[in-house]
Amino acid sequence: MSKSRNKQVPKDGAPTAKRARLGTPPSSEDDISDTHEENLSQVADFETGTEAEYGIIEHVSMKNFMCHKRLEFNFGPNVNFIVGRNGSGKSAVLTAIVVGLGGKATATNRGSSIKNFIKDTEQQAEITIKLRNRGLDSYKPEVYGSTIIVERRLKADGISSYKLRAKDGKVISQKYAELQQIKDQFNIQIDNPMSILNQDTSRNFLHSQDPKDKYSFFLKATQLEQMSNDYANIQQHRDMMQNTLSRKEEILPELQREVFQNEQRFKDLDSIQKLQKKREELLHMSAWAQVAAEEKVLDAMQKELRQEESRTPKFDEKIEASEAKVASRETHFRDLQDQLTELGEKIKELQPQHAMAKAEMDKAKRKERDVEKKIRSSQNQSRSLSADKNDLQQRISELKNSARRDYEDERKKREAEIQKLQAHIQAQEAQHSTVEQDLKQFISALDRAKEQTYGLKTRDADLKQNIDSKTRRIHHLEAGRKDRLKLYGDFMPNLLNEINKASQRCMFHQKPKGPIGNLLKLKDPRWAIGIEACLKQLLYKFCCHNYHDMNILNQLIARFVPDKKRRPGIIVSAFQGQRYDISQGAVRCEEYPSLLDMIDIEDPTIYNCLIDQRGVEGILLVESSQDARNLLRLQTPHNCREAFTLSGDQVYAGRDQRYYSNRYTKARVLRGDVEEDIREMQCEVQLLQQQQKDVLQQLRELDTTIRQNEQQKRRVQTQRLKLKQTINQLVYDKQQLEAIEDIPPVDVSTLEEEVATLDREIEANQAVLDDLGMLYKEIHREYDALKQRFSELDEEMKNFADRVEPIKDDVLTASAEIESAKNHLKHYTNKKKEHLDNLNVLKTRQDRHAKEVEVMVGKAKQIHPERVVTARKPQNIDSEIDQITKRIEKEQQSKGDPEQIIRRYDETKRSYLKIKKELTMFRRFIEKLDKLLEVRKGTFLVLRRHIALRTKHYFIMTLSKRGYNGKITFNHREAELHLTVQPTQGDGMGSQDMKSLSGGERSFSTVCFIMALWESMETPFRALDEFDVFMDMVNRRISMDLMLAVAKEQRMRQFIFLTPLDMSKITASHLLRISRMPDPNTGNQSVLNFEPVNRRNDGDED
Structure with a gap:
């Protein structure tokens, strides 16, 4: 008996008939599998005949489902055998069909939750089932086409989703309700144990000997149980309606009395x-x-x-007069500006000529000076040559007039003098050596003092720079005490103020967020240094929604950030309204907190930015550096990449870990107590200032020492110089004495030749002087002309400049007059604005009062037209x-109260009439329902008797094909079903109970019973798991022939049989497909490779 279900109605309005139609054989494209995927179905030769048009399964694919990485089947329209050894995963096919078509996990007897069906190590599984959708009873064929594709995705968190696709793959729906309508249309009964008979149900059915279990199984398979439950539910609702009717009938007389009382009061008004x-x-x-x-x-x-x-025209006149005055003053101002521009252009035109004349004059002056230098040089040379000539002539005269003297006594005196000079020289050299040694000591002391001075000056400069830096830092912190934004730069408050103004003017698509550090809050101030060391310059950056907003923000930054200051960076990422889900990638450690545990972030955009830019979800905070090293080297927590300590040191995970020390000792922006930092910084500045005082004192002492040593050095150098001069003079005197020899006869010819040579040089030098004199005169004339030209241009430029100053004064006066006129205009404009505002207020007040009057008139008309x-x-x-x-x-x-009396009378009367009418309707409805329910129950008994009789006859008929006798005995009153079977006809033995039969006989009898129940079912497909596992060869062959005969008679139904036994003797065809599962593999297997059963026997079949 089939469920009630929705019918598809054609456009003409006539209901469609639910019956099998002649179907077209599937095309070769449907039967040829993809070379990149496994296909366990064997395609046989096609045969013509009737087959189901809707509801049967054409294709099943699984991904990461149970023990299969990937598995696919193409099913034939009639009989399908799936053959495989135990453990090969055959039963997963039936489980996939149940789960894929919306069945619960408990219906498969394979698990308590759908997540149990996901393959180990995988996060999700997918099941795809293609259902045939042809003929007049097809479901929305204009939407889905000839095939409905059902996809169900299972996730490890227990969540599943559906997608219903058309034949072309287009998603039509994702609702389970749509799938339920499809199942109702096709009469697919996933929860019917006879529609899909799995191993556990089959085993329990074989082993169960309880007649009540068999009867319950019969009711569920034929859906008689569902009908009985529906009738019971209807009876329950009918009883509830009867109780409601009885209660209302009890209150009806009291309500009638109340209506009569209110009617009497109504007449006394x-x-x-x-x-x-x-x-x-x-x-x-x-x-x-x-x-x-x-x-x-x-x-x-x-x-x-x-x-x-x-009053408005008066304001307009004042404004027009003021505007005319402003225009007049502005015209005069522009005229003066034009005059200034004209003079400026003239001066600008003269400037190149003036500069060129100046350059040419200077060049001529330089040439004149060069010639003068050459003239003076030639004159000096002439005087020198003349002096040399006079000296030579005097020498010649002396030599010629000198007489020979006695030189012997002179020689002896000369030698004595030489010895005396030699002794004096040695004494002076000894004293010079002593002075030289003293000088070296003073120089060495000076070098040491200067070196110390250089070191102290360097130290003083470093201290001064450090004091200035810390002083600026103190000012920065004091500013940050009033406005923490200044910790990110003195420009930051003005920049954020301008960003807010730009956002109000809708210049941004979304207002930028930042600086990032200002949007963080530390839960524990101790971690300020560590978190700053981790985030670094990211704390100073801004977040923008897109590149348009980034360009606008860059323009604002360029305006407010000084050139020498570091500009804050910008991160472009689309703003999101919710935080990232980091449950899978976040670091997990019970002993130490993560970075995200130590900060509060309200804005999801900033939260996501820190994850994208720095990966903060994988960073731990460990107080001790040694603990951090040991933790990340020996047993790295899950998802941990690095760690930071309280002092800001960075440790990377891994055995070959890297470690970086932090060079900062104070947090710069993520600080907790600014006052404490200011006090510490002031103490440091005082200490540095004291150190600077000590350094300056040492510099003063060294400077005194250097001055003293310099004086001693100069004194010794003077002494050394005097000694050196004395020694040189003594040596010179000695050499002069040693150079004197006996004078030979005088020869003055050489000196006379030198005099002649000097005469020639004097004449040549005089010729040069004459030429230079002429050149000087020519250059001097040229210089005078250029000087005159320069003076004229300079005078002209001065005249223009003198004219500019009065005009500038006039420009200032005109500008002041314009400002005054504009102030008058502004004054009258503001007055007019105040007048118009007052006018608008009066108009608004009048309009509002007019509307109020209008409303009052409307209300008055409602009261009295x-x-x-x-x-x-x-x-x-x-x-x-x-x-x-x-x-x-x-x-x-x-x-x-009259109104209350009238209202109560009207309400009670209407309520009484309404309840009276409803009671009449309820009585009629219950009477009609009783009649219908009585008819339905009678029909149910007749239907149950007919189905039971049909099952009996079909069971006897199927047993007879094996030569067995048997019967089914129904006891509907006790809800029991008894099976009795006599294995052999004519042997004189009586019928036996099922428990006395052998395993094969019991299995065959059960198959016969299943066939009998199938005859009373209308589901489009039936599936049976390991039907022949306990049969002997004879019973298996007969059972197989029996099922194939039934399937042949029911071409409009689809049959799926799972068996671990060999099916090689059965020939595949279009109506009979055999698919073989690969043998179980204990190793890791990601792809199932297989060979169709009949490929080995018939090379022509594909």
Whole structure:
């Protein structure tokens, strides 16, 4: 018996019939497998015949499912055998069909959760099932085509998803409800144990001897149990409706009495209604009186608005006059500017000529000076030659006039003098050596003092630089105490302010975020140095959503960051609204925290940026450097790449680990107590200043020592020089004495020749002097002309410059006049703006009051459509209304509130009539439901009897094909089903119970029972796992023939048989496919290679 299911209705509105149609054989493309994937199906020759058009399985593929890395099957339309040894994974095929078509894990008897079906070491599995979708009973053929592809993906976290695709692969739906409609349309019963009979169900069925279990199995297979449950559920709802009906029938008389009481009170309301009518008339008058009062206020507002509007032309006249004055002053200002520009252009034109004239004049002056130098040089040479000539002539005269003297006594005196000079020279040289040694000592002392001075000056410069650096740092920290943004640079507050303004002007697609360090909060300030050492310059960077925003931010940075300052970097990454899921990649360590554990980050963009740019999810924080080294070398925590210590040292993971020390001792931006840092820095500055004072004192002492040594050095050098001069003079005197010899006769011819030579040189030098004199005169004339030209140009430029200054004064005056005129214009413009703003306020107030009046008129019309003209004030009318209201209240105290009485009467009456009508409808519905349910239950009994009778006959018929006798006995009252089988006909033995049969006989009998149940089922496919495992050869052959005969008779059904036994004797065809599983492999196997069964027997089959 099939479930009720949705039918596809053609466009003409007629329901389609659910029956098998003649189908076309599949094309060769459907039967040829991809060379890159495993296909365990064997394709046989095609045969014509009827076959199912919808609901059967054409293809199943698995990926990372159970024990299979990848496995695929192409199924034939009728009989399919899957052959493989135990352990080869045959049963995974049936499990994949159940799970892939939406079955629960418990329905497979293979696990309690779908994640148990994922192959070890894998994170997800996929199942793809192709269902045939042809004929008139196909499901949405215009959407899916001739094949519906069902995909289910299983994940290790227990989550699964569906995709329903058309034949061309297009995703149509991802909802389970759509899959359920498809199963209902095709009558696919995944939870029916007879539709897919797995090993555990088959084994339990074979071993179970309880008649109640067999009867329950019969009910589930034929869906009679589902029908019974549906009828029971209907009966339960019918009883609930009957109880509701009874309760409402009990309260109906009481409600009827309440309606009668309210009706009596309603008839006693005449006097109150007259007062209410009078009050209603007064309410009408009050509403329109209030409208009239507000209309008077509106008239006053309109008068005030007209007076204010009359002032507008006066402001316009003042503004026009001011604008004309500004325009006049600006014209005069531009004229003066033009004059300045004209003079500037003239000066600019003269400047090259002036510069060239100056250069030429200077060049001529230099040439004149060069000639003068040459003239003076020639004159000096002439005087020198003349002096030499006179000396030679005097010498010649002396030589010629000298007489020979007696030189012997002179020689002896000369030798004595030479000996005396030699002794004096030796004494002076000894004293010179002593002085030279003293000089070397003073020079060495000076060099040492100067070297010490250089070292101290270098130290003083370093201390000064360090003091300046720390002083600037103190100012920086003091500024950061008031504004922590200044820790990232003095420019940072102004830059962020400009970013906010640009964001308000919508210049950015999304406002940049940064600096990153300002968006972090430390949970423990002790880790400030370590975290800064890890993130480094990343703390100073900004995050931008795209490159457009980056370009805008770069322009702002260029404006606010000085040239010599480091510019903050920019990271471009699309902003996301949620954080990355780092549960799989984050470091795990119970003993030490990760970097992310020590910081608070509210912004997901900054959180994701730190992961992308620095990989902070894999960084640990370990206090001690030694602990960090041991941890990352010996037993590196999961997903840990590196670690940082409290002092900022960096340690990389691995046995050949790298270690880098941090050179900073203080955190610069991620600091906790700024005051403490300022105090420490001030102490350091004081210490450095004291050191600088000591260095300066040492420099002063060294300077005194150097001055003293310099004086001693100069004194000794003077003494040494005097000694050297004395020694040189003595040596010269000695040499002069030693050079004197006996004078031979005088020969002056050589000297006379030298005189002649000097005469020639004097004449030549005089000729040169004459030429230079002429050249000097020519150059001097040229210089005078150039000087005159330069003076003229210089005078002309001075004249232009003198004219510029008065014009500049006029420009300043004109500029001041423009500013004054603009201030007047601004004053009147502001006044007009205030006037217009006031005008807008008056208009707004008038419009608002007009709308209020309009609303009041509308409300008054709702109260009374026609205007009520009255001279009475609203207060007087309201006073009268109050008096009438009090009279009505007195009446109501005695008789009750009329509105409440009317409302209660109306409500109770309508409620009574409604309940009365509903009760009538409920009675009719329950009566009709009882009749229908009685008919359905009778039909159910008839149907159960017919299905049981049909099952009995089919069971007897299938047993007879083996030569067995048997029967099925149904006890519907006790819910029991008894099977009795006599294995051999005519042997004189009585029928035997199933438990007394052999394993093969029991298996064959069970197959016959299954065939009988299949005859009563309408599912498009049936699957049976290891049906012949306990049979002998004879029973197996007969069972096989029996199942093939049944399948042949039911071409519109699909059969899938799993067996570990050899099927080589069965010939494959279009209607019968045999697929062989590869033998179990204990090693790692990622791809299943196989050979079709009949490839070895028939080389022509593919």
